[in-house]
Amino acid sequence: MKKSSSILVNKNTITSIAIGGFDGMHGAHQKLFEQLDENGAILSIESGYANLTPKRYRQEYSKYPIYYYVLDNIKHLEGNAFIKLLNEEYPNLQKIVVGFDFCFGKGRKYCVKQLKELFHGEVVVLDEVKIDDIAVHSRIIRNYLKDGDIKTANILLTKEYKIYGKQIKGQGLGSTNFVPTINLYVEEFLLPNEGVYVTKTILNDTEYDSVTFLGHRVTTDGSYAIETHIFDKNIVNKDYSIQIKFFDKLRDNAKFDSFEELKEQIFRDIDEAKEYFK
Template sequence: MVILNTVTTIKNSTTIAIGGFDGMHIGHQALFNELGENGTIVVIETGYANLTPKRCREKFTNKNIIYLELESIRHLDGVGFMKLLNEKFVDLEKIVVGYDFHFGKDRRYSYVDLTELFDGEVVVVDEVTHKNDSVHSHKIRAKLQIGDIKSANEFLGHNYTIIGKHIRGQGIGAKELVATINVQATEFLMPKEGVYATLTRINDEEHFHPSVSFVGHRVTTDGSFAIETHILDGEVTCKERVEISFVAYIRGNEKFDSLEELKKMIQKDIAKASKELKFLQL
C-alpha cells in the first residue's frame, strides 16, 4: 500500500480521481470510468472506512490506488492541497471528483475552488442514482444494517464482502449441528444479525463455495458474537483467510429452546440458501 505523503513523486499518471471511496460502489465507479489508461485513484483515507477498509478497495478495480492519509492533509488550505498534488503527480493533466467533493481545512473548499486552483482539466461527475435514489456509502451502510442485502449489493455493483481470519469456534457445530468455519473480521461493518445465503472463498482459491452464513450473537448457546459460514458443496480444510460474500438475507437471529430445534431450522436455512444460489455462476 503506497501512502502518498511518503513518496517523492508519482510519474506517468496524467489523471487522478480523488475521494474516500469506501465501498467502491457504482457512484465511485462512475469517477473511475473517467480516468483513462494512465489514471490513478487517490483515496483520502480517514480511518473510518468499514465497507472496504484499507486495501480491500483494490478488489474492485484494476486501477492503481494511492492512499492519502487525512491526518496529514487536513490542515491544508486549498492552495496547499493543490500544491501537494502537483508536487506528487508531476504529469498531472486532469482531476476527477464527484459533485459533492470537498477538501482542505474544515472541508471548506469544493470542486468550484478546484477548477480555479488547478491549471488542468477538472471533471465533475454528477450524482449517480439507482432506481431514482442517489447512491452514497452511508445509504449502503443503512441498508446492510436492516438486512436489505440485495439493495445494498445493487448500490455497490457487487456483493457486499467481508474478509477475515479463521478462528476457533465453540466446537458445537460439527458435533451437534453442522460444521462451520468461524471468522473474525473486526474491520468490517456487520450486516443485520441473522442468516444469509452467501458465497465463501478460502485462502486464495479461484472460486467461491456456495454457503449459508450466520452473523450475530449465539442466543441459543453461549450468547457470544460470531461470524460462521457453512460450506454447501463439501468440507474445506486448511482454512486461514476467509472471504464471505453476502447474496441474500434469509431470516433474523432467533433463540431456540433446544439444539435439536436449531438444527431443524439450519436445515431449512440450507435449503433456502441453496435455492437462492442455484443459478449463480460460481
C-alpha cells in the same frame, strides 16, 4: 476474486486522478474511475472510518493504482497549497475527477468552484449517481447493511458485499450436533445485522456455495459468532484466507427452545439457500 496487491506506477506518468474517500468502491466511485485516462490514478483520502472496503482491500476493484493520503495530514492545507501538493506529487497531471459534493482544504471551505479556479487543467465533476432512484453513497450503503438489506446494498455497490476473516475455533457443536461450520474472526469490516444469509465462502481462491450466520448464539452460549456452512462438505480446519460474499438475507436471528428446534431450522436454512443458487 483474489485480492490484488498494490500497483506500483511512476508518478511522473500519471496524467489524471480521481479524488475521494472511496470506501466501498461502489457504483458511483466506478463512474468516477471511468473518467480517468489510461494513465490515471486514484487518490484515496483516509479519514479512518472506512469499513465497507478497508484500505488494503480496495485495489481488487480497480485497474488503476491507488495512493492513500491521511486526512489529518492534509486537512490543514489552504486550497492553493493542496493543489501545489498535487502538482508536485504528479508533475504531469492534466485532469482531476471528483464528485459533485467534493470539498477539500482547511475547514472544507474549498469545493468544486475553487478547484476549477485553482487547478490549471481539466476538472471533471460527476453529478450524483442514483441506482433505482437511490442515491449511491457509502453512508447509505452502510445503513442498508445495518438493516440486513443485502440485496439493495449490493445493487448500490454493483457487486456482492464481501468481508475477509480469519478462521478460529468454534464451540465444536456444529460437526457433532448440527452441521460443520467454519468460524471466523473479522476485523475492520462492517458486519450486516444479525441473522442468516445466503453466501459464497471463498477459501484461499476456491469459491463454495454456503449459508452464514452472524449474531449472538442466543440458543447456546450467547456469545457473538460468525459461522459459515459450506454445502455438502466438511472442511477440515486449516489456516485459510477466508472471504464471505453476501447475496441475500434468509431470516433474523432467533432463540429456539431446544437444540432440536435449532437443528431443524438450520436444515431449512440450508435448503432455502440451495434453492437460491438454483
